[in-house]
Amino acid sequence: MSGTFLGMPAFPGNAAAAVHDSQLRFNLRKATRTIRGKRAAVVGELPDWEELRAAGKAIKDHTLRNLDRHLLRLEEAVTRAGGRVHWAADAAEANRIVAELVEATGETEVVKVKSMATQEIGLNEALAERGITAYETDLAELIVQLGDDLPSHILVPAIHRNRSEIREIFREKMGQWGRAAPGDLTDDPRALAEAARLHLRERFLSSKVAISGANFMIAETGTLVVLESEGNGRMCLTLPETLISVVGIEKLLPRWQDLEVFLQLLPRSSTGERMNPYTSTWTGAAEGQEFHLVLLDNGRTDVLADEVGRQALRCIRCSACLNVCPVYERVGGHAYGSVYPGPIGAILTPQLHGMTRATPASHGRGISELDASLPYASSLCGACFEACPVAIDIPEVLVHLRAKAPHPRSERLAMRAAGWVFDRPVRLARTQRLGGRLRRFVPGRLPGPGAAWTDTRDVPDIPAESFRDWWDRTEGGTR
Amino acid sequence: MRVALFITCVNDTLFPGTGQAVVKLLRRLGCEVDFPRAQTCCGQMHVNTGYPGEGTRLARRFVDVFAGYDAVVAPSGSCAAMVREQYPRLARAASAASLAGPPGGAASGRERASGRERASGWETAFEREVAEVAPKVHDLSEFLVDVLGVTDVGAYFPHRVTYHPTCHSLRGLHLGDRPARLLREVRGLELVPLSGAEECCGFGGTFAVKNPAVSAAMCADKVHNVMATGAEVLCAADNSCLMHIGGTLGRQRSGVRVVHLAEILAATEEDTPFPAGEATGGRAGGAR
Numbered sequence: 123m124s125g126t127f128l129g130m131p132a133f134p135g136n137a138a139a140a141v142h143d144s145q146l147r148f149n150l151r152k153a154t155r156t157i158r159g160k161r162a163a164v165v166g167e168l169p170d171w172e173e174l175r176a177a178g179k180a181i182k183d184h185t186l187r188n189l190d191r192h193l194l195r196l197e198e199a200v201t202r203a204g205g206r207v208h209w210a211a212d213a214a215e216a217n218r219i220v221a222e223l224v225e226a227t228g229e230t231e232v233v234k235v236k237s238m239a240t241q242e243i244g245l246n247e248a249l250a251e252r253g254i255t256a257y258e259t260d261l262a263e264l265i266v267q268l269g270d271d272l273p274s275h276i277l278v279p280a281i282h283r284n285r286s287e288i289r290e291i292f293r294e295k296m297g298q299w300g301r302a303a304p305g306d307l308t309d310d311p312r313a314l315a316e317a318a319r320l321h322l323r324e325r326f327l328s329s330k331v332a333i334s335g336a337n338f339m340i341a342e343t344g345t346l347v348v349l350e351s352e353g354n355g356r357m358c359l360t361l362p363e364t365l366i367s368v369v370g371i372e373k374l375l376p377r378w379q380d381l382e383v384f385l386q387l388l389p390r391s392s393t394g395e396r397m398n399p400y401t402s403t404w405t406g407a408a409e410g411q412e413f414h415l416v417l418l419d420n421g422r423t424d425v426l427a428d429e430v431g432r433q434a435l436r437c438i439r440c441s442a443c444l445n446v447c448p449v450y451e452r453v454g455g456h457a458y459g460s461v462y463p464g465p466i467g468a469i470l471t472p473q474l475h476g477m478t479r480a481t482p483a484s485h486g487r488g489i490s491e492l493d494a495s496l497p498y499a500s501s502l503c504g505a506c507f508e509a510c511p512v513a514i515d516i517p518e519v520l521v522h523l524r525a526k527a528p529h530p531r532s533e534r535l536a537m538r539a540a541g542w543v544f545d546r547p548v549r550l551a552r553t554q555r556l557g558g559r560l561r562r563f564v565p566g567r568l569p570g571p572g573a574a575w576t577d578t579r580d581v582p583d584i585p586a587e588s589f590r591d592w593w594d595r596t597e598g599g600t601r
Numbered sequence: 602m603r604v605a606l607f608i609t610c611v612n613d614t615l616f617p618g619t620g621q622a623v624v625k626l627l628r629r630l631g632c633e634v635d636f637p638r639a640q641t642c643c644g645q646m647h648v649n650t651g652y653p654g655e656g657t658r659l660a661r662r663f664v665d666v667f668a669g670y671d672a673v674v675a676p677s678g679s680c681a682a683m684v685r686e687q688y689p690r691l692a693r694a695a696s697a698a699s700l701a702g703p704p705g706g707a708a709s710g711r712e713r714a715s716g717r718e719r720a721s722g723w724e725t726a727f728e729r730e731v732a733e734v735a736p737k738v739h740d741l742s743e744f745l746v747d748v749l750g751v752t753d754v755g756a757y758f759p760h761r762v763t764y765h766p767t768c769h770s771l772r773g774l775h776l777g778d779r780p781a782r783l784l785r786e787v788r789g790l791e792l793v794p795l796s797g798a799e800e801c802c803g804f805g806g807t808f809a810v811k812n813p814a815v816s817a818a819m820c821a822d823k824v825h826n827v828m829a830t831g832a833e834v835l836c837a838a839d840n841s842c843l844m845h846i847g848g849t850l851g852r853q854r855s856g857v858r859v860v861h862l863a864e865i866l867a868a869t870e871e872d873t874p875f876p877a878g879e880a881t882g883g884r885a886g887g888a889r
């Protein structure tokens with residue numbers, strides 16, 4: 123599953139199937155609406171939210187423009203603090219580096235802090251191939267892993283599951299992975315959390331190697347930062363003897379001081395909290411610990427080369443855009459076929475894979491059908507842009523990517539024909555008159571692609587006379 | 602004031618009544634209304650579906666046709682947003698392409714020449730024209746409230762109405778409560794709030810046919826909220842969205858009519874689209 127859930131068909135088909143799953147829609151609707159309300163409340167209470175947002179955007183833009191310089195500063199600072207920095211051009215290289223680092227410790231089990239980057243590169247699967255088992259420790263990721271499922275949300279990967287489904291997963295699967303859930307487990311949230319806590323505690327105490335991502339990396343000090351709600355991440359970061367962090371190169375901030383902006387933007391946008399419960403920072407290797415930082419490109423420098431598309435690299439993975447998206451709310455994350463679902467996924471996944479070229483990530487096949495359909499997985503309503511804490515104009519990028527995506531032949535012809543008609547007013551007038559004459563023959567249910575409209579909606583009546591003909595006939599309504 | 606009407610291709614072809622209402626309303630408010638015959642389409646469908654080449658051709662036509670007017674009024678939030686938001690981008694992209702492009706490419710010689718000048722801080726002619734024309738293009742309610750400075754337009758519409766603020770009016774043009782302020786001054790009209798008003802109806806241009814299942818699911822929720830208001834009429838400032846929502850309301854035989862904001866604001870005691878008590882039972886297009 124390197125970045126994309128392999129074998130997924132295009133978005134419209136996935137979405138149509140998901141829309142009809144009423145349990146899924148109920149779960150999603152409830153979850154996204156709750157979090158949406160919380161976010162709106164804590165964002166609304168800051169008088170300088172727009173300034174913070176502008177600052178976040180400016181800091182990220184500056185960093186991306188000078189990425190090469192800041193990355194070298196980071197490497198220097200991390201090395202100075204006793205860490206080792208590895209550079210990975212793509213998923214395969216990153217996976218190989220991590221696997222070799224784990225093998226060098228002689229361990230065959232690792233604990234994981236919730237991380238998008240390692241999911242993007244399919245690290246767990248790559249490690250499994252080399253006989254290393256990776257255990258997810260974030261509660262939601264644990265639910266996904268135990269359920270042999272795929273994540274469907276950036277922040278709440280098991281958002282598509284409700285309490286009773288989670289209880290079933292815990293009861294059936296926990297024992298196969300470690301400490302079993304109690305036999306009398308109920309679907310009370312506290313009971314579920316307690317079962318997870320006992321299961322995970324055992325794991326933390328026995329693990330020698332941990333793998334994490336990071337929300338931010340500070341170039342000036344070489345510090346990595348993880349924000350979390352549960353404290354499980356902190357267990358992984360501090361207890362094991364070896365810590366390996368896999369981080370996308372765009373997660374960089376130049377100065378420690380820049381955190382002031384992002385520690386306000388991120389929790390309010392993601393969980394709708396003023397402050398997240400746990401913020402861990404570490405600089406290089408702690409005493410008695412070995413620390414490795416794997417800097418991941420995996421398509422990011424290609425995205426950086428695109429003047430419009432590069433703003434997607436400002437993303438801090440808060441998932442606010444998912445929570446406000448009317449499309450995501452109705453289809454969930456799996457339809458997007460990638461670890462990055464929702465609006466950000468629709469612009470990031472196809473770009474990371476390369477919109478036009480055959481890349482290693484696309485296995486030399488050029489753009490996949492799924493990637494080509496993602497930029498169209500939006501009504502361009504703009505709710506994502508409005509919510510985004512780093513002001514990524516997602517609709518602008520979607521439209522930009524649509525121009526790069528391959529188009530079906532029939533659509534190309536139709537668009538060319540429409541362009542031809544609109545190119546001369548006289549052609550438009552003639553087409554309108556023809557429509558006016560045929561108006562009586564328009565059926566209530568259209569054939570072919572028109573059925574996509576008339577399956578659920580009536581067609582409007584075609585008027586006998588267009589506006590421009592009315593204007594000519596009546597001299598602008600004066601006769 | 603000399604005002605040009607940009608009717609938009611959808612209204613021109615399918616909803617001429619909306620255009621007639623705009624003409625009537627603006628004249629009543631003392632404007633001189635012109636309909637430049639050379640206009641066709643703003644290019645939104647092309648650009649938003651991934652055909653910026655065709656879209657840019659139409660944008661060039663638009664700025665040519667509408668240069669020289671004090672104001673351009675469009676009874677469509679999304680077309681006004683297209684011109685104001687996307688034209689500057691199209692012009693920038695066209696200029697960048699003319700700098701890089703081969704001779705005889707999409708750009709004219711004049712623009713290639715000014716494209717070179719751009720390096721020293723100049724814009725191409727197309728960019729200049731867009732910068733000149735785009736800010737003068739207004740959605741109807743914006744024009745009434747901000748340019749003419751009126752909220753009471755002397756309208757009479759004795760019906761229970763709910764208002765759907767379409768996405769591009771809301772988040773593109775930031776129309777805020779302008780349409781509501783206009784509607785509140787209409788005599789006889791009872792404005793009832795729509796829950797989930799700011800949520801997209803699921804139209805989205807070609808989205809409605811490229812992702813029909815999601816589009817229909819979004820519209821179902823919108824229709825549910827509309828019916829819950831008990832309104833006779835659903836009003837919006839964009840006929841494309843109304844065609845989509847109205848098409849669903851019609852298919853469900855809901856009895857709720859869809860009416861463009863312009864038609865409500867143009868209505869008077871003497872000239873009303875439909876009398877009190879006759880609002881129900883409309884077809885998909887509503888009162889046309």
Ligand code: SF4
Binds near residue numbers: 438439442511512514
């Ligand atoms: S695109 Fe913006 S809103 Fe969406 S996850 Fe990224 S930062 Fe958050």
